[in-house]
Structure formats: structure tokens, C-alpha cells
Amino acid sequence: MTFRIAIVGAGPSGFFLADKLLKQGDVPLTVDLFERLPAPYGLVRYGVAPDHEKIRAVTKAFDRSARQKGFRYWGNVEIGRDILLDELLTHYDQVCFTTGAQTDRRLGIPGEDLLHSYPATEFVAWYNGHPEFREHTFNLDASCVAVIGVGNVAVDVARILCRTPEELARTDIADHALRALTNSKVREVLLLGRRGPTQAAFTTPEVRELGELAGADVRVVEEEVHLDSLSAADLEAEDDAATKRKVEVLQEFAGRPQRDAKRTLTIRFLVSPTEILGDAAGQVRAIRLVKNRLVRSAAGRLSAEPTDEVEEIPVDMVFRSVGYRGVPIVGLPFDDRRGLVPNIQGRVVDSATETTVTGIYVSGWIKRGPSGVIGTNKPDAAETAAVMLEDLSTIPRAGRPRLDVATLTKERGIRAISFADWERIRTVEEEHGHEMHRPRVKFTTVQEMLQTLA
Numbered sequence: 001m002t003f004r005i006a007i008v009g010a011g012p013s014g015f016f017l018a019d020k021l022l023k024q025g026d027v028p029l030t031v032d033l034f035e036r037l038p039a040p041y042g043l044v045r046y047g048v049a050p051d052h053e054k055i056r057a058v059t060k061a062f063d064r065s066a067r068q069k070g071f072r073y074w075g076n077v078e079i080g081r082d083i084l085l086d087e088l089l090t091h092y093d094q095v096c097f098t099t100g101a102q103t104d105r106r107l108g109i110p111g112e113d114l115l116h117s118y119p120a121t122e123f124v125a126w127y128n129g130h131p132e133f134r135e136h137t138f139n140l141d142a143s144c145v146a147v148i149g150v151g152n153v154a155v156d157v158a159r160i161l162c163r164t165p166e167e168l169a170r171t172d173i174a175d176h177a178l179r180a181l182t183n184s185k186v187r188e189v190l191l192l193g194r195r196g197p198t199q200a201a202f203t204t205p206e207v208r209e210l211g212e213l214a215g216a217d218v219r220v221v222e223e224e225v226h227l228d229s230l231s232a233a234d235l236e237a238e239d240d241a242a243t244k245r246k247v248e249v250l251q252e253f254a255g256r257p258q259r260d261a262k263r264t265l266t267i268r269f270l271v272s273p274t275e276i277l278g279d280a281a282g283q284v285r286a287i288r289l290v291k292n293r294l295v296r297s298a299a300g301r302l303s304a305e306p307t308d309e310v311e312e313i314p315v316d317m318v319f320r321s322v323g324y325r326g327v328p329i330v331g332l333p334f335d336d337r338r339g340l341v342p343n344i345q346g347r348v349v350d351s352a353t354e355t356t357v358t359g360i361y362v363s364g365w366i367k368r369g370p371s372g373v374i375g376t377n378k379p380d381a382a383e384t385a386a387v388m389l390e391d392l393s394t395i396p397r398a399g400r401p402r403l404d405v406a407t408l409t410k411e412r413g414i415r416a417i418s419f420a421d422w423e424r425i426r427t428v429e430e431e432h433g434h435e436m437h438r439p440r441v442k443f444t445t446v447q448e449m450l451q452t453l454a
């Protein structure tokens, strides 16, 4: 008997898991991969920055997984809305959620919801052509922008704001974003880190790239990149070459002559936003920061402690880039504090009984939280695949009624997208791109995508 597995979410985790399950030769199984959007690849399509095209090459490996025997793709089908979890559980031996982290973490400070204060998650989805964010607008008439957080997403946002129209025009950035950013009046971008350079979450190649922008001068405040004694001691003790290089890059920025570029990108450290201030129209006008010092917590971690030194910087727009967050899935337990589905090695755990839920699994960002690069999801998927295969050996081989997804979705008025359909859509995007010397010109509505199949 062949087991039937449903995977929900066609980001890297969904593909890594499908691949792992289909490649093992011991247990006969098939995989149906459901995705709420017509296009697969999750954040590789709708998160990775458009000026980082090389990263998207990983989709070739996902395409190879999709060609394996036993694999089917059901795009444009949302689980929990178009098909319910209970329906999947009736027809599939196991269901694994690889739904990622679909929303943003909040700062919890006054003024967070003023006009022109946005989560970075929305800006990223907008410039990448995510169909649900196409109609969003951002105050690109702003002269000065603050980006809160110093993770790689904050760096992406700052870099995209600083890119020249010519640089952006070579990428697959959504056309609406290309138009808006071409007319952007942004002159100053501030990246705001609450701890020091050693603790910054961004990685060395990403921060080095900020020093190579054609249209922006990068700046730091010299005293903020000079390491305090605790950070210096940690860096020495840990002998962490990557962090050492990162600090060197930042210190080199301090000594750089400015070129009078059109834009300035200033990276600040040891400052926390305490309030976003608005004008009479309820629009962002300034950000209030408190200067921090680093202290060692009981757990040994260096954390930010506010001093009584405050400053107020006039800004016209704020991006809050302090991390993503998973959203609850109807019918599944949810850890609201951590923003993920509680689990042990991928087996979903019922929070009330603290026992594992039969037949339901998680992998990727919804399993461990929104951290790690694309490749981090591969060993994570391998761990979930291992427990799924182990559990299959305990399932009675009676077989379940097969779910006729094609008929069911049709009855429900949904145009499900097969992988072959997706490949046709992608070919049209690439053909448009080829004409314009761009990798692709993305469709940014579901309707446009479906029309190419009509």
C-alpha cells in the first residue's frame, strides 16, 4: 500500500521535506504539496531581495523535486479556507504544515501604528510582487526613513531604498515598486540597532554590500562601532572569525571619506526606539530613541539596558523590521508567545495534554520560528521527515479514501494550479523579462497568472 502525505506550504521547507520523503526508498508514498498562492517557492520568490537574483537559483533544486514520481502540486489552494484540515486528515495518512511565518512581530511602543509606520514584512512583499500586497502604498515622498532592527531583512529594506533606478531596473522587482522607487524622494536612511556591532543580526557579506552601493554613502557613528569591554571580551573568547570581519567592516565605514552620493545610509548601534511621534495629521514626524549600554544577563547574553540619554530624530517614514511571526492554523495548537506551532522534532504537540497529535507535523519557520537562511530548512526538514517515516510504520495499512483534489477544488470554484501550469506561467514571466533584460517580469495578480493558462 502506498501512503499519502499532504504538505501545506510550498516554500523551501515544503520542497525540502517532499524531496526527503520521496527520495527514501523504503516506504512507498506519494506527496501532494498545497500552496495558497499560484506560484511556489514561498519567501524565495516573495522575500529574497530582487537584487539578490543568484539566491533564487535554489528553485532549480525545488523544480527537480517536483519532477519526482509521486509528487503533485496544488497551487492556489489555501488549507483552512478552500480545503479544511479535517478533510485532509480523512484522506491523507499524514499532514505536515510548512506554512512559514506569515506576519510581523510588534515593537509594542507608542506610535507604532501611525500613518507612514509600516512593518518591513509588507514592504518586502510589495516590492517582490506578492499578489496580496500589490495595492499597498508607502510614503516614498519621505526624505528621511528609519528602519528599526539590524537583521538581514532590515538590511534588505535599507538597500532597496538606496538602490538607484538603474540598478533596480535590472532586477525582477515588481513593476509597481520599480515605478514608485524610481520617483522616491528618500535621501537619508537610518538603520537602528539596539545592541552593538558584535551582536548585530545581519551577516558580513550583507553589511559589506551596504558599503558598495552606487547611489548611497554609508556612515556609522564612530563611538558606536568602538567595542565596549564586554563585547570585546566575548569576541576574543569566542574567536568568531565571521563576527570579527563584520566588526572590521563597520569600523572601516567609520573612516571612509564621503562621496556626496545622492543618499546617505547611517547604521546606528546601542539605540532603542521608545516612541514614534506623529504630527496633527497622525503621520510619522520623528522617532525618539534611548541610548543603551550593554549588560550581561544571568544567562550570559549581552542585552541592551537603557540609559537616561535620549534623542529625537525627525523622520517621515518608519519600517519596523524586528522579525517575522507565524500565524495560528485553524485546528492546530499554537504557542502565541513564540508565534509557532508547539512540536517535538516536528511532531505537533497538544499544549493542553502535552502529548503529540497523531498524523500532524510541522517543518521550517512554523516549526522553529523565523530564523535561518534557506539552507537551514533542509536539515530541519530531514528531522521532520525522519519522525514521519518512523510513525508511518505504526499506522494500520488499511488505506484511506483518496481525495479527488481536482474535482473538489473545481466544485468549490477554485482553479487549482498544477506544476505544469506554474511552469507555463513562469515561462511567460521569463519571456517578458528577456525582452527587457531582466530575469523575469513578475505577474502580481492571481488573475493575470490564471489568464496565461486560459
Ligand SMILES: Cc1cc2nc3c(=O)[nH]c(=O)nc-3n(C[C@H](O)[C@H](O)[C@H](O)COP(=O)(O)OP(=O)(O)OC[C@H]3O[C@@H](n4cnc5c(N)ncnc54)[C@H](O)[C@@H]3O)c2cc1C
Residues within 6 Å of the ligand: 008, 009, 010, 011, 012, 013, 014, 034, 035, 036, 037, 040, 041, 042, 043, 044, 047, 048, 049, 052, 055, 077, 078, 079, 080, 098, 099, 100, 101, 102, 124, 153, 156, 324, 363, 364, 365, 366, 371, 372, 373, 374, 375, 376, 377
Ligand atoms: C525578506 C526575507 C529575505 C530573505 N532572504 C534570504 C536570502 O537572501 N538568502 C537566504 O538563504 N535566506 C533568506 N531568507 C530566509 C528564507 O527565506 C527562509 O529561511 C525560508 O523561506 C523559510 O522557509 P519556509 O518554507 O519555512 O517558509 P516560507 O518560505 O514562508 O514558505 C511558506 C509557504 O507556505 C504558504 N502557506 C502559508 N499558509 C498556507 C495555507 N494555509 N495553505 C497553503 N499554503 C500556505 C505560503 O504562501 C508560503 O509559500 C529571507 C527571509 C526573508 C523574510
Ligand SMILES: NC(=O)c1ccc[n+]([C@@H]2O[C@H](COP(=O)([O-])OP(=O)(O)OC[C@H]3O[C@@H](n4cnc5c(N)ncnc54)[C@H](OP(=O)(O)O)[C@@H]3O)[C@@H](O)[C@H]2O)c1
Residues within 6 Å of the ligand: 107, 148, 149, 150, 151, 152, 153, 154, 156, 193, 194, 195, 199, 200, 201, 202, 206, 272, 273, 321, 322, 323, 324, 370, 371, 372, 373
Ligand atoms: N541575505 C540573507 O541571507 C537573508 C536576507 C534576509 C533574511 N535572512 C534571514 O531571515 C531570518 C529573519 O531575518 P530578520 O531580519 O527578520 O530577523 P532577525 O535576524 O531575527 O533580526 C531581527 C532584528 O530585530 C531586532 N529587534 C528585535 N526586537 C527589537 C526591539 N524590540 N527593538 C529593537 N530591535 C529589535 C533584533 O535585535 P536583537 O538581536 O537585539 O534582538 C535584530 O537586530 C534571519 O535568519 C535572516 O538571516 C537572510
